[in-house]
Amino acid sequence: MAPRSNEKYLDTGRVRQKARTREQLVAVLRDLLKDGQDPSVADVAAIAGISRTTAYRYFPDKEALLHAALPETGLGSLLGEDPPSDIHARLERTLDAHFEFIRAWEPQLRASLRLSLTPGAARPTLRGGRAVGWYRDALAPLESNGAGVDTAALAVRLRAVAGIEPYVWLRDVAGLRPDQAFSAMRANALDILGAEMSRQQ
Structure with missing residues (x-):
């Protein structure tokens, strides 16, 4: 807790x-x-x-x-009440909530990212790896259905394409608008999940 x-x-x-x-x-x-x-x-x-x-x-x-x-930082799940059982729906709901968190707290998240890149600096409180837990929670049904999916590794892959780091690159380097950046992260995350599910079939 x-x-x-x-x-x-x-x-x-x-x-x-x-x-x-x-x-x-x-x-x-x-x-x-x-x-x-x-x-x-x-x-x-x-x-x-x-x-x-x-x-x-x-x-x-x-x-x-x-x-x-920043209340979201205290949550172990972003699925809310009555979470869906479908894996794709669970991932979409988690992405929606994570992206809303980025929208609401973008200045704080950017500043924490800059601080974490400072040589010798301790890891900032906001850089706690919470989002990996959010994505693993979204994937939880895969842990009990015998699919053989490494949900810990898959959650890391999802976090690598959906978070403040890719958002900053898409906005500041690729020049995308916020909505375009979020759409790109969503597509990448869903592609990763889709590829993993196809591989398991």
């Missing part, structure tokens, strides 16, 4: 003030991520003008704060 903010603390006494403080911490983190930084809870608290002790009452660690600022 992903780390969560301290909801019990938020629901008792001065609820509105606590909600404002929480949102202030979240907003500061979003701005810092957009600027290419990867701050700790203490860093965010200092910039927000909130004591470190208070900040940790809201968010026990950086992951909890990240999940509040």
Whole structure:
């Protein structure tokens, strides 16, 4: 289970003030991520003008704060409620949700990508490999149907053609519009799945 903010603390006494403080911490983190930084809870608290002790009452660690600022990062699946059983439909739904995440948080994702390419830099929090898990979740039915598909390897192949890295190349180098870039990533991912399914037949 992903780390969560301290909801019990938020629901008792001065609820509105606590909600404002929480949102202030979240907003500061979003701005810092957009600027290419990867701050700790203490860093965010200092910039927000909130004591470190208070900040940790809201968010026990950086992951909890990240999940509040960018909720998708705390999800183990992008399929939502009542996921389909068909593999192609599951992949399409996961692609739709992943692309919406990229649309919503493109500045933060670009900044994190730049930071990860800096020699000697630690891996940024946003570069946690979560999307591979999303794609493996989409492929989960293949693990129990005896098809012999290596879903871990296939998820990596799908992530290689659908994410912020190929999106940046398609936009900045190939010169595609956002909708064209997402269409290209979708086609590549579906082609990979189709080729794998054909190989198993």
